[in-house]
Structure formats: C-alpha cells, structure tokens
Amino acid sequence: MQVKTTPKLDKVEVTSDFWKRYRELVVKEVLPYQWKVMNDEADISIAEDPQNNGQDKNSHAVANLKIAAGEMKGHHYGFPFQDTDVYKWLEAAAYSFGYHPNPDLKEITDNLVDLIAKAQDDDGYLSTYFQIDAPERKFKRLQQSHELYTMGHYIEAGVAYYNATGNEKALDIAKRMADCIDKHFGLEEGKIPGYDGHPEIELALSRLYEVTNDEKYLDLAHYFLTQRGQDPAFFEKQIKADGDSTDRDLIPGMRDFPREYYLAAEPIKDQKVPHGHAVRVVYLCTGMAYVARYTGDKDLLAACDRFWNDIVKRQMYITGNIGQTTTGEAFTYDYDLPNDTDYGETCASVGMSFFARQMLNIHAKGEYADVLEKELFNGALSGMSLDGKHFFYVNPLEADPAASKGNPGKSHILTHRADWFGCACCPANLARLITSVDEYLYTVDEDTILSHQFISNNAEFDNGVKISQTNHFPWSGDIHYEIANPNNESVKLGIRIPSWSVNNYDVSVDGKKADPELKDGFVYFDVDGKSLTIDLTLDMSVKFMKANNRVKADFGKVAVQRGPVVFAAEQTDNEAPLWDYEVNTDAKPSYHYDDKLLDGVGVVKVAAKKQDPDSTDAPLYTEVASEDAKDVDLTLVPYYAWANRENGQMRVWLNK
Secondary structure, rough: OOOOOOOOOOEEEOHHHHHHHHHHHHHHHHHHHHHHHHHOOOOOOOOOOOOOOOOOOOOHHHHHHHHHHOOOOOOOOOOOHHHHHHHHHOOOOOOOOOOOOOHEEEEEOOOOOHHHHHHOOOOOOOOOOHHOOOOOHHOHHHHOOOOHHHHHHHHHHEEEEEEEHHOOOHHHHHHHHHHHHHHHHHOOOOOOOOOOOOOOOOHHHHHHHHOOOOHHHHHHHHHHHHHOOOOOOOOOOOOOOOOOOHHHHHOOOOHHHHHHHHHHOOHHHOOOOOOEEHHHHHHHHHHHHHHHHHHOOOHHHHHHHHHHHHHHHOOOOOOOOOOOOOOOHHHOOOOOOOOOOOOOHHHHHHHOOOOHHHHHOOOOHHHHHHHHHHHHHHHOOOHHOOOOOOOOOOOOOOOOOHHHHHHHOOOOOOOEEEOOOOOOOHHHHHHHHHHHHHHHHHEOOOOOEEEEEOOOOEEEEEOOOOEEEEEOOOOEEEEEEEEEEEOOOOOEEEEEEHHHHOOOEEEEOOEEEOOOOOOOHHHHHHEEHHHHEEEEEEEOOOEEEEOOOOOOOOEEEEEEEEEEEEEEOOOOOOOOHHHHHHHOOOOOEEEEOOOOOOOOEEEEEEEEEEEEOOOOOOOOOOOOOOOEEEEEEEHHHHHHHHOOOOOOEEOOOEOO
C-alpha cells in the first residue's frame, strides 16, 4: 500500500563543475581574503569605491566587535551597519561547512561566535556603533541607524551557523537579539511603534521562527510589515525628538530621501508599485513572502505579487539587475532602463534571488525560477571576479573607461572590479548566496518535488526518494535525471521548462519520448515506482533578444542570449569603439565552448558591419551619406565574466 507523505529535503550535494568551482573558490580564496580585509590585515585599496564615501583602506569590522566586547580600546569606525560585513561572512562560512568541512575555518568561526556573544549587551542588544559611541541613542533614529537591519543579519547568520554546526551559542545570541527587539517594539504602552529604515529584520525573524517554532518571532515579523507606513511621519518625529540638526545624522543625506524611498509613505497593502532603494525593496519583499506563507496574510501576498510583476515586467534588466540610478541606489520608473548609468547593485540581485525563492514556496510557477536562474548565471554572479578577490558593487550593461573617468554622472561605473568597498555589503552577500546555492535547487509542495534549477546535484529526501541530476549546464541543454523511490512513496516530480526554451524542448521517460502537459512552466511526472529516468533536452540555440519598445534605451538594439546566459562584447576581443558595430540578425551566429578562456566559457560570434571611426579632424556634424562599412565578426563572452582581462569597453545591447 502506498503511503502519501510530504517529502522534506534532507541533503543536496552540488556536482556541477561550474558551481563546484565557484563554491570551492569561496572556501579557498573569498572567505580567507574577506577575513583578512575585515581584520585590517589585507593590503587593499578602496580609493575607487563607487560610493565615494571617503573611507580609507580599513574595514575595522572585527575591531568594532572587539571594542564592544572590551578586548580593545577605541572608537567605532565605518558605517553604523559595519557589523553586517562580519555577519554575512559568518553565514557564508556556515554554508560552506556543508560541502567543505574545514577545521581551521571552524576554529575561526567558533571564536568569532564567542566574540559576538561577548560583545552582546546583557539585554540582547548588539550594534557596535551605538554600544561604543552612542549608547544614549539606541533605537532613536531608525530611519538611518540600521540597528534592526544589523541584528537581522546576525540572526540570519546565527540560524545558519546553528543549522550547520549545532552551535547553541550562535542560536542563543540570535534569540536574545530577537527578544530584545520584541521587548522594545510594538503597539503596547511604552514600546516604539516603528520599524527600521532598512528592511531585513522581517526575513531574519521568519528564519528564526523556522528553526525555533516560536510564534512570537513570526508575530514580530508580521508586526514590522503591517506597521510600516501606518504613521508616515514616524521617522521625521524620531529625528525631531533625537535632535533636528543635520550634525546629528548618522549617515549624511539620508534624511533627504522621500518617504517612498524607505517604503514608509503608506501601509504596504496600499503601495501599488515598489519605490526607492532596490535592496530595501527586495529584502522587504522576501520578508513579506515569508510571512504571507506562514500566516496566510492575503494583503501581504497581494503586495508580493504586485511588486514582483512591476519589477520583472517593467524595471528589470535582461541580466536580472535591478535599481537603475546611482542616486539612492534606487528604482526610478517603469521602462527606464539606461545601460551606461545602470546601477544594478550586486546586493539587489542577491536579494532578488531571495525573493524569487520565497515566491516559489508560495506559487509553483516557473516564472520565479526563471528569474532566480537569471540572477544566478548573470546579475549576481557578475559581482565577483574569477579570482574571488575583486568585486563589482555596480553592474552596468555598457561601460567605457573614458566615460567613467570623464563624466561625473558615470563615475560610479567601474570597468574593472575593485579590491573592496567602504560600504562592503556586496562581497559577503554574494559569497553567502554561492555557498548556499544547494538550497535553491528544489522546492517541496505537499507531495510534489519541484526541480527548477539545472545545477547538477545528488539530492536525498526524508521519505527515501533520491534524485540525481547530471548535465554540463549552462553550456549544454541535455539534462539527465535518475530518480530512486525505494519506499514506493506516492510522489510527483515537477521539472521546469525555462521560458527561453518553452517553444522547443524534448522529454523522454525511461528512454521513451513523452509529451507531458506544461502547467505554469513545469512538466510533472508520477514517481510511484522504484526507479525512473527522465531526459530533458533544452533549446540552446543563440538568440537575438529585443526589449519592449517602451524601453527607449534599447530601441533598435539587440542583446545576445544562449540558454540562461546573457553575452557581452568586450574591447579585449573586438576593435573599439564598440558602438561602431551593427549586428546582422539575419546571419546565423556561431557558438563554441573554450575550456581555456575565462575558466571555461561559451563564446558566441555574430556577423556585423563595422564603420571606421571618423578622424579627430572631421567635423562634429555632417550631412548623412552612404557609409563604407566592413564585414566583421563580433565576439561575445558571458556577461558574468566580463572585466576579468584587460580594462576596456563593454556592451550588452548592440546596434541592430
């Protein structure tokens, strides 16, 4: 007799060559490098920080904790949220233990947990800036203080570290933080009826609820979400009470942004579209999706759907990057997607991955997995160099060293990755995504297992089901599954058909061609027998992509995509300037895999016409006449891998 049970994911081993390289790179290079930086032991330069925040080469993030713990003397250094660099690093390290046990690293992380515990106040509070230099101002300037944001990042790290190592102290720190916040915030007499200027605590409390099953943490997360915007003047009232002089600001200029920037102009249920800082938006959305799933709050779920649709259909770059402007690292307006001033913060792409994953937990729709895939292979991954020691904060779709140097409006666009940043949120954020990518491959819904990412793996579920997926993705579209069901459980397996292949794919089951129904981007199979093999062949042809014609920046242009990977032209492969090329979309592009280039990448060549640059003595403007242009091949490499060779121009959108 078959017994219907809800499978739970027990373990995933990533076997993909592509992702194993990145995950090992994080362990061997990224984590040691970042640890040195945060301990002020690395010889780095942050002079080219796109934020132009004026900090020198020091991070001082670990030193701040030591000062708060009484192990050092001195003042706090850096942003009020400097602690979060350490917490995200700790979270990344925790995930890495699942695939690369490392006793030396674990000794460092155990000692770090001890230091954090020592730095924590008796009441559970921990934000080193306020502990060291402004204890009288705790929770009094929440628009700028990032206190709940900071503690939220530790809560996430503490949960991850407990799950990975069983370290009770790490979890206890997180619970004491949350209890401290719960004591201070709410609508009861004597509590603060507010919320943080930077959402994060909402998703962190949801994760704490998952590991503790203590509903007060979920209730607190729900409070922060439903209270946001109830009193649109809350931040201004706090600033006035704390001292209205700009000298009292914790981060200069932060008070100048409108309430919409903080998603606080009105209650979330009334907000029609996302406004403001892109990372704030997607962290808030992730928290909303978490809480909506656990509480059934229909207003929050409706807001998730609204925000998702506006971002994905009207404000997302083809690479998955979001946040169009350097002013406030923010969204602008629908279809405004400039390429050469695009901000596209790495953290925003990481946050979009979080949001997509949580939406998959609510709706079994392939569109969420499509966006997650877009981020993993393009928008987020471009934030780190192939050596793991250089990083992009900003991810443009068009770059020119001369423009970045000569135009102040483009000075935030770097054409080579930097050693580090004064505001260093991105490097460790990307590291924790890469080390936890095994958690992004499957979603379980009742008796259905959704396999939505084509990253080779071996997965085990607690009901005995085992799934092995093998491929050479993203370079090949041949996906092979072997499913074992020794307990003969009644289980369905859903496999995503990506939007880029929905018009051309083949499926075989146990060697026989099949034609399963496509439902919301997935095809489904009954896994009731002892074993099953499924072969999926996806369309890996090179495609010319066009933007919606409301996007004026891309009108008359094309981008090149193969599978999930967006390609870019670089000056190192093509004679500059890159704007002198016109792509012939009627000619068939060529593709080959080069295992020696950029640690192994696919390379696309497209036919193009190229005009010779006018001489510097030519008039600035002349009458239109027929132009001589030569036939050439334009070489393109994956966008995520650009700027790993010589410094030069880059373009994703090409003249047609």
